[in-house]
Amino acid sequence: MVRRRVAVLISGSGSNLQALIDAGTRSDSAAEIVLVVSNRADAFGLVRAERAGIPAVVVDHRHHPDRAAFEAAIMAELHAAEVEIVCLAGFMRILTPGFVEAWRDRMLNIHPSLLPAFRGLHTHARALAAGVLVHGCTVHLVRPELDDGPILVQGIVPVLPEDDEARLAARVLELEHRCYPLALQLLASGAVRVAGERVEAAAPRLLRHPLLKQSMEG
Incomplete structure (x- = not known):
């Protein structure tokens, strides 16, 4: 089975991220988490990703002048990882319509x-x-x-x-x-x-x- 490449966007503890990580270890899983993105450097979900051997990056919204620049930085990370599906799991930022439409029917x-x-x-x-x-x-x-x-x-x-x-x-x-x-x-x-x-x-x-x-x- 060819597994779909998935990124998970988080802001906090990442308990749903952990559930997705655990499910991804099953032999019949159709999804593989290839990237975790957090807008907070202190999110415990980053620790969960590290423990699971999943690449993780911090894209801090406070380090960008506006939402467009923030979302462009996230999009660059998603494209670099060849992500096909995006999961929002406690991601506490409202995404713009343009970003959402770019992932239409591929963002949960x-x-x-x-x-x-x-x-x-x-x-x-x-x-x-x-x-x-x-x-x-x-x-x-x-x-x-x-x-x-x-x-x-x-x-x-x-x-x-x-x-x-x-x-x-x-x-x-x-x-x-x-x-x-x-x-x-x-x-x-x-x-x-x-x-x-x-x-x-x-x-x-x-x-x-x-x-x-x-x-x-x-």
Whole structure:
């Protein structure tokens, strides 16, 4: 199998990066992480990349005069590494429409809610405040509008009566670490087809937290 060359853009601890790294070690993986890019030199995700033997670079947004120069520096690194797919994993910079369109249907993002619900920040607190019974995460293809784009994979968790923001966030993160590798595998292997703003696939694209079934039966 010819594996697709993947770059992961990060800003922080890189727990989803680690999930992608771990998945990439499987013999059936259709994706190979060939580059990690961080806009912060202190991001722990850089340590994860080093431990895995993956080339990593820092492109600090503060060292560039504007977003165009910052994104041009990232693009140069991606092209030099012959990257085919880009994964955003806790990358805390908003990308311009031009950059996004250059990677149309080849750039993934993970968001901690069941999109289109709770776009933006503080999703777990907002889910609790809204009184929803289920919450979760979404891996989607990136479009210029924030937290928008065709949905590749979603993961659902129950919202339990004793939940606070931290408990709910931890439960969602468990599924994030399963959903992101699945979404990348589906895209890299060609198991999904993008038709406009929808994703078509025969493979299952919905994951459920083990507690969800228990809570429904209780």
